[in-house]
């Protein structure tokens with residue numbers, strides 16, 4: 031498709047929901063054989079099963095809040111988004127939220143709250159969360175703002191409502207940038223795509239807060255996301271790479287650092303057919319199946335990989351039967367069209 035076409039917007043938002051819904055089955059599993067993944071996905075194709083409904087989790091619940099807020103406010107409004115997060119959690123607390131973020135969501139509901147970023151700053155004895163909860167809901171920022179500096183800025187602020195640690199909010203910046211570039215067609219040149227992400231993250235991780243956080247947390251390299259993206263590039267260059275190697279090099283966990291680069295790798299790895307995936311699968315199906323086979327935080331990795339891949343392949347690549355099984359997929363499709371209009375309205379105004 032052409033850059034920033036309607037099909038790409040719809041693909042991004044719908045495939046993110048699909049990744050969350052189909053990935054929920056395996057979240058937290060240590061090992062997920064590909065055979066089991068394919069059985070699960072084949073089950074979605076089975077017409078005899080009637081209306082199977084896979085419920086969405088916190089990933090989609092919070093993404094929907096971001097989408098609704100961006101659409102209703104025609105841009106980023108921190109008070110409105112904070113209020114929507116709190117309201118959504120209170121209406122539907124059983125969506126599988128992270129155990130830490132629940133405290134933030136309860137505090138955000140308080141009418142006395144003056145600074146909406148403060149509850150996030152108080153997390154984990156003032157260190158803030160490094161979880162992937164900011165990144166899992168970052169895609170809509172790439173679908174609302176046409177300019178990269180806006181995408182980075184608002185993805186960062188939107189994540190900071192719950193994740194004040196740079197290892198959390200920088201994961202959201204990286205995820206939103208990946209969706210932004212994919213929307214422009216940048217995945218047609220995969221080497222340039224990953225190089226661009228590294229260049230952008232060099233700048234993002236040069237910020238003082240980021241350098242401070244890596245000293246205290248996770249004991250990682252000075253620019254941890256850049257370092258992981260270099261590993262993604264090394265793995266991409268290899269013809270054969272095992273699931274075990276991907277997990278050990280990139281991770282499959284709940285930290286943004288151990289899941290956002292992994293999701294990006296899943297997309298890049300599945301641009302070509304793979305002998306362990308059905309020949310009948312297109313790139314989007316391959317990406318989601320592969321994300322699930324990594325185990326660990328499967329709903330979130332598949333959700334993030336789905337958004338990036340969906341922006342590349344477009345909505346035509348989404349299997350109708352999978353879509354019909356997933357709660358919230360139809361809504362995502364309609365909202366994507368509205369975000370498309372907002373994006374193009376903003377690009378004309380700038």
Ligand code: F2R
Pocket residue numbers: 057058087088089124125126127128129130131132154157158159160161162163164166195247284285327329330
């Ligand atoms: N929570 C889950 N899955 C657990 C199983 C749910 C189960 N299916 C059910 O229904 O009960 N999934 C969701 O959580 C992830 C996003 O988490 P988020 O929003 O980042 O939450 P939080 O609480 O901020 O961080 C997650 C955990 O990471 C550790 N952590 C984070 N920062 C830390 C720090 N500074 N120091 C120490 N630990 C830190 C904590 O264990 C947090 O609880 C997604 O997977 C989503 O699907």
Ligand code: MG
Pocket residue numbers: 087088089125126329330
């Ligand atoms: Mg979840």
Ligand code: MG
Pocket residue numbers: 057327328329330331
């Ligand atoms: Mg998850």
